[in-house]
Structures are given as C-alpha cells and as structure tokens.
Amino acid sequence: MMSMIQVENLTFSYPSGYDNIFENVSFQIDTNWKLGFIGRNGRGKTTFFNLLLGKYEYQGKIKSSVQFDYFPYVIADKNRLTEDILFEICPFAERWEIIRELSYLEVHEDVLLKLFSILSGGEQTKVLLAALFLNDGHFLLIDEPTNHLDAKARELVSAYLKNKKGFILVSHDRCFLDGCVDHILSINRSNIEVQKGNFSTWYTNFQQQQEFELAKNVKLKKDIAHMKQAAQQTKSWSDAVEKTKNGTRISGVKADKGYIGHKAAKMMQRAKNIEARKQRAIDEKSSLLKNLETAEDLKMKPLLYFRDTLASFSHVTPIFHGKDICQPISFEIKRGERIALDGKNGSGKTSILKLLMGQSIEFCGEFSIGSGLIVSYVPQDTSNLTGLLSDFAENNRIDESLFKAILRKMDFTRTQFGKNIEDFSSGQKKKVFIAKSLCEQAHLYVWDEPLNYIDIYSRMQIENLIKEFSPTMIFVEHDAVFRNTIATKEVQLYKK
Template sequence: MILSCQNICKSFGEKIILKDASFHIEDREKAALIGNNGAGKTTLLRIIMHELSPDSGNVVLAKDKNIGYLAQYQDIHGHHTIYEELISTKQHIIDMENRLRSLEQEMKTTTGDALDSLMNTYTRLSHQFELENGYAYKSEIMGVLKGLGFTEEDFERQIETLSGGQKTRVALGKLLLASPDILLLDEPTNHLDMESISWLETYLLNYPGAVFIVSHDRYFLDKVVTKVVEIEAGNMRMYSGNYSAYALKKAQLRDAQYKAYLNQQRDIKHQEAVIAKLKSFNREKSIKRAESREKMLDKVQRIDKPQEIQNQMRISLEPRFVSGNDVLTVESLSKSFPGQTLFSDISFEIKRGERVALIGNNGTGKTTMLKIINGLIDADSGRFTLGSKVQIGYYDQEHHVLHMEKTIFEEISDAYPTLTETEIRNMLAAFLFTGDDVFKLISALSGGERGRVSLAKLMLSEANFLILDEPTNHLDIASKEILEEALNSYTGTVFYVSHDRYFINQTATRILDLTNQAIVNYIGDYDYYLEKKEELTEKYAPAAAQAVTEAKQASDNKLSWQQQKEEQARQRKRENELKKVEARIEELETRDKEIDETMILPDICTNVAECAKLSKEKAAITEELEGLYEKWEELA
C-alpha cells in the first residue's frame, strides 16, 4: 500500500464535503476518483497534498515515497522555453553526464592509483547513469512533448506566451518526466486532443508507479483504471474494475437498495395492518399484542428511500417542426487563415435524424466549420445549403450566444418573452438554477454554469437541427449521461464537435474525421471508427510490418485458444449458478408474498401459533434472500 486516507472529514461552514472518507491505493495501482461537480474530489486531492487540512482523519504515505500533483489550472512563470522547462526535470542526469565527461578528461592525464580510483568512480557513475535512462533522456523528453501534442516548432516557444491549456500540458509533461511514486492527476485530459489522450492512456498503463486520477472522461477511465473511488453525498465507496464495471455495479446496488426499501415498506405496512386488526378486536390481550408489535416497529431502523442523484438535469428535446430529409449539404468548402490552411474542397451531406460527430486533432478547423455553417464567419470558397424547414439551434463552447451583462433570468426571458415566470423558473430548475440563483449575472458564472444556461436556451428553441460545439465540456458524468439520453431520444438532427469518446460512442450514428485538410466518413460510433481506421492503416502499411503483425497474432492465438476455452468453461459455470440463484430468489419471493397475503386473512392473523410459524418462516426467507442477492450481484 502506497497511500491511505483514513476517516477523512471536511466541512466548509455547514456544508459537509467528506464524512469519514477512507480508501487506499496499492503500489502501481491505477485508480479513479469520481463524483458530481462539487462532490469534493479536488478538495480530497488538496488534503492529500497537505494544501488543505482535514477537520479530522489522517493521510498516510508509504515511507520514502513521493507524490506528484497536477492541479486543474497551472500558471507556470519564467522566461524558459517549453523544452528548457521539461529538461529541468532531468538536471540530476545532466549533472551526472557533465561529471562523466569531466572524469574522462581527468583520466587522460592521470596514472597509477589515482587512475584506478577515477576509473572506479567512473564505473559506478556510468552504471547509475544507465539505470536512470541517462543515454536516452533527450529522446524521452521529445517523446513526451510530441505525445502531449507539441510540435518541434513549439519546443522553442516561451512559457509566458502560452495559453492556460498549453501551460497545463507543459506541467503534465514535467510531472510525467519526474516520475514520482504516485501521480495525482486532476482532469489531465481537459486540454488534450484525441491522439494525445490515446498516447497518455498508453503512457499511464505502462507507468511504473501508482496513478490516482480525477476525470470525467469515461472512455479514458475505462482504458486506464482498475479501481474506482466514488464520493457521493460526502460518503466514499470503492469499486474494483474500470468505469463501465463501476457503472454496472452502481446500478445493481441502487436496485438492491431500492428493493430492500420496498421490502421494508411492505413489512411495515403489513405490521401496521396487523396492529390495526388486533386493536379492532378491543380485547386486553389483543391490545397488548398490538402495543408489543408497535414497540418492535418503533425500534426498526428505517431504510431511507434511495433517490436518484440529487439536482441532476432533466432535459427534454423536441423540435417544433419536422425538417426535410436533406438537412445540410456542404460543397467544396475551404477555409484558411494567414499561414495556415484548415481545410479545402470539403463536401458532405447530413440527413434528417442523423447524429453526426465531427472529430479531429486540435487546430484542424472543427469549430471553424461549425461557425461557417451557423453563419458566424464566411468560408473562402464553396458553399453550404440548409434543407427545407431547417431551424438551427447552436451551442457555442465559448458561450458567445450569452449576454454577460444580463442575469440568468433575463437571458431566458428576453430570448423567449412569451414564457411566464413560472415556466422560466421550471426550465432553469431543470438546469440546477433555483431560488435566487436565477438572478446571478452571466458574467459571474463559472464555465460549467454558463454551459448549462446555453443548454437551457437551446432546449427552449425547439430547433430541429442542433449544432453543438463541445457540449460536454464542464459537465460532470451524471449530467453527460442525461444529455446523452436526451440526444438519443431527439427526433431532429444533430451535428457536433466533441473530444469525449464515450459521449461519441453513446450518441453518434456517423463520424466525420477532419484530417489532413479533408473529411473521411465512418458510418458508426467511435469504436467502429477506431476499428476501420486501424484496418485502413494496416492496409497501407509496409508488407514487412504486416507479416510481423500476422506472426504475432498467430502466436497470440495459440496462447489464447486454451485461455478462451478455460474462460468459456468458467462463464458457463457462472451462468448455470446464476440461473439457479435467480430461480431460488423467485421461489422465495413468491413464498414471501404468499405469507404476506396469508397473514392478513382474518382466521390466520388471529391465530397466534400460525402467525408465529409464518413469521419464523418469513424471517428465514428474508435471511436467505439477503445472501442470495449478494451472490447474484457477484455472479451478475
């Protein structure tokens, strides 16, 4: 175990952020920390880094281990270039290299015992230099810089000229090169394009230390982590597996909790009915029995009704008019800026009902294309045509469609003057703005809050063609899932830019890849795009590389055949056990229901011996069911 948090509590005023939060990270383990916005993820990381003090509890780091921390926002100062900033992490290796060169010069003019001593020192230092990758440290730096999306032309750029996102990438590069025993990463993919995120996934999978990641990028978490630590309403819980495994287990637990709540409510109602019946007999013994049951009922620890995630958005999308079948036709579109051609001679069509994702690396012109289609900027050449009855709803990641001087309420009421105050408040409440929140100025809102206001305006527009630029930016996972559900049930047409691969997988029916100033069309989701792109790459790869790949696959197939057989056998055994458990659960639940129905019959509920017998049987059923539910969860 490299890191342990024990019973961490933290409050800000009356708001409880963490309650007895405990978890641990093993050496080399890759784990995720997830929770809604405001749940306390960054607070916990800052407590681990001793930037904040907990109200109670302890953070324990294994002896002689060190932590590296990437905060969400970085403000690196200085007059260094990007390359100089990263090479500073290797100063100890540079010092060793200089010492080796110095020793080499000394050995040329030294003899006897002094030479032997120098040679011994040189041998030890050379060994240490080799162990610390001294002969390849420059290649390592180049690899990290290029992996994070910097070109060789960028290497000499001054740090002070970089944007906030570029500074964060530099900070991430420095952290990876420093190679601490445990990495704490707060939203590391925020400023990376798809290629860089894919590179980071591979880097972290092979990272020799432990990694603890806060991220809303579910695809990234699926690829990298083997454990999920969740913060929900101040409470913490650990799940083994990646994000998808966590989501499945979470849903099963919520279902189990809801079932337990319903079962208890049914038992309580049954007991209340029996008590009422006993009291109705109006006899001393029956009243005493009723009072005894009431006392027992009062002692029952009530299960709170499980609720869906609090304050989540409720989005309903419905176009006012149905558009024609041809929604958008783009013909020979080109756009350049001084010194940079974004795309040229681009042509494509979008039909009604399609959900098309436009993907590509940073700087390829995706947002520019959306702005051209929305009429915000002009193309250099070519044209686009909107189909019959097409009404655009535009979501701008920079929120230029919002007026900074207005309040949230004014932003909606001015755009839609026919709405009543109640209707506006109900819509804003769906986007988490309640009470006096609606009178906040747009200029005072965070990026995520502005995003929610923009989405609210979009929902009210009743457009039949949604153009969305990075709609999931600043949304937490729960909000992303709600938006995915809304788009999937939307009967209009959607054209969007996104770096969120999980979101694309859930919503896209087609992908347009903007690469090398041209468009490549893929009819499917993101996984389909990856598969087809790999096929195309292999098709045009050199024959030798193809032969190596095929040989490796043949070798892997020999090895995996036996593993597949063993896994299939385990799967069949698990499925058979699952069927048996489900059958037994159904049998017991049926009998439990029969007992409930029997015990309220007049001739039974007055029969003490029979009631006792049935209650004993019911208790035994409840106990067995609890064990079966747990076993079912494991098997399922």
C-alpha cells in the same frame, strides 16, 4: 515499498457554503495505484484535490508521505520557452528524459524551443504531463486532462498513463478511464468508495447495487407508508385522549375531569412515545437508500423542417489569418441526421459550427443554409456565464420554470438556484448551456464539445434523450462512447 494515503473522518465545507462537501469520510489508497476519480458534477472532486494540496482547513486527518503535484500546472507567464517551463516543473530531470517522455506522447522535441503560449491545447497538456511524471516520488493529481484532447490524442494519453503509476485521475470519458486505471475512487451521494478495477468493472458493480437499492426502495416505500398510516392513527388517538382530558362529551355524557385526568395524562404520554418511535423508524427506513443515484428522463421538442436538406457545404475551407485551416470539405445536413464532426484540434471543426450559427467566419467555397431555419447552440466556452439562473433565463428568453426543472433532473440542488453561475463547477456551467438548448424548439441543434466536464451519469442521460427524440444535430465531441452511440454519420476534417 508500499505507501498509503489515509483519509480519516474528513469533514469540510466552504465558509460561505450551505452544506458540508464531505462529512466524516474515511478511506485509504495505495500510492502505486492508478486511480480513476468519478462522481457527479459539484460533488467535490476538485475540492478534494485542493484539500490534499493543503489549500483549505478541514476537520479530520489526511496522512501521506508523498508530495502531491497538480495538473493542470499553473504557469504564471506562458510567453516563455517551453523548455524553460518544463525545467521549472521538473528541475532534476535531464533533457533527454523529457525528450523520451514527449516521444511516448508523439510530440516532437521541436516544441521545447517554441513559446509555450503558441502550443495547441493538446500539446500543452502532453508536455505538462510528461514533465510532472518526471518528478520521482511525487503523486500526481490529474484534473480533467481530456478537455483539450482530440480523439487520437485521448488514445495516446490514455496509453501513456497506463504505463505510469501513482496518480488520481478525474475524467468523465469512459473509454479513456478504461484504458489507463486499475482502481476507481467514486464520490457517491453519502460516502466515498474505493474499488479495484477499471470504469467498466466499477459500473457493472454499480448497476447491480442500483438494482438492489431500487428493489429495496419499493419495499421501503411500502413500509414507510404503513408506518406513516399507523403514526397518523396514533396521533388521532392521542388527540382523542386530549379532548377527553379537556372535558369533551363522550357518547353524549360529559366526562369527569377529576376521574379521568390522571389516566388521560398517562395515555397521552404513551401515545406520544409510540408516535416518536414510529417517526424514528420512518426516518431510519428513509435513510437506508443512501447511494441511490437517479437520473430522470430528459425531454426536448425538436421542430421538423419543411425541407429534406437543412444546410449544404461545397468545397468549404475556413480561413484564419489568411491561411486555409483544412482541406476543402463537402457535405449536407439532412433532416433527422446526427453528424459528428471529427478531426484533429485546429482542423476547423468549431469554425464550421460557427458558420451554421451565422457568425462572421472567413471561408472559401459555397455554403448555404435553409431559410427560416431555427438553430440551437451549445458553445464550447463557458467563461462568459455570470449572474443568477433566473437572469440567464430572462436574457435568453427561455421559460425559467422549464429551465430549472431540466437542471434539477441533471442533479442540480435547489440551493444552486440562489448562487451566481460563476461560482458553479465547470460541469454545472456546461449543464446550463445544455439545459438552455433543451428548452429551445429548433430545427437544428449545433453542439460544440457539449460534454466537457459533464459527469458520466449526465452523459448517459443525454445519450438516452437524443436516442428517444432523434433531433437533427451536428456536433463536435471527442467522447468515443457518446459519438458512437449518437452519430448517424461522421464528417472528417483534415488539416492543411
């Protein structure tokens, strides 16, 4: 039987917020749909999930007959057997059902008898999803599950979700979305829309709408310019009338106040009415471009290294707790290359990047890096970000004006500049590190999963930037579209 989730005239803002996150939003969705949920960072995707979960008070109505579950499931004590945690999540499931779901995700049942805390991030994601989907009749709110999944795991989870129904999935990975959703829920600049199809279908329609809005924008700008000019002429006329009312000389003869006073007042009122009508028309025309998304071109200034080879790895194996992480790896970073490090989670990708950053990493083999090489780094972890953006710029010795200009191009509003970074969304925090890197002139750009939480528009913006300026890069990124678009070479790491 079909069940609907109905949202009517939803309005919400945080108590300390500057603006409404949602304003008179209405739409409805079928609980059998597989919904991809997309939108710019900071537009309110996680907030909407919290509203469905009843965590905040709001104006309007949300009607639903289903119970909502949230991923990632919050676990108070991770130092327990995985099996115990899963039965806490889905108390009515049989053990064989859990094992069946895990097999679909290529997770061996041995994990059930391990402490949850020692599972990899990818394993934790898979077992939690398996358990949550065993709650019959529940509707699952899945918030960015791909951030701990390598490329292979993303394919597996996407295929798993394709065979499920009844969920809303927040993800910015275009291939992942295409593989598992049948509807798109998009948060636009001024509304929320529901559309049938996968991400690619939605994006084709979105581009057509953008082209229409851009064409309309050209015409509206001309109309608005003409209206403003006419309004200014009207204002000049009303100012001239005001002067005659005050007895200003006209053609050398002082006007008689008593003669023109009454007539001037009527002319003045008429002028003001015309001016008000024209201003309303300007405002109305200006508001027509309600969902036009802009993504200005970004810029960077990479430095040219004086040698062809920037760094060299020969039979290098990172070591963790006395054990080799991966099989020995050999490669060079040549000037102009953009190298994608690929491999399963735990295969040593981040360790290789940290070696390039001069961090103390135990390894065997030979590693060398060019003298005087300037490196710019985007780390995977954003949890240490605190304070204002101005403090961050000063502490990192980057130009504050340029830094904030880049963030504006990446869809930051000016009000964000007055907030503490710890209050930013996860995607906005990641953009802080990317903007910092773009401010830095470097020979080599080392980016560790730069796109975690980053919205789709900004991903495309960054792809265009790298294609235009061709910096020398080495990066880890599991977004298949980004990797295929950007990388000139792939280096594969294999676990021991």
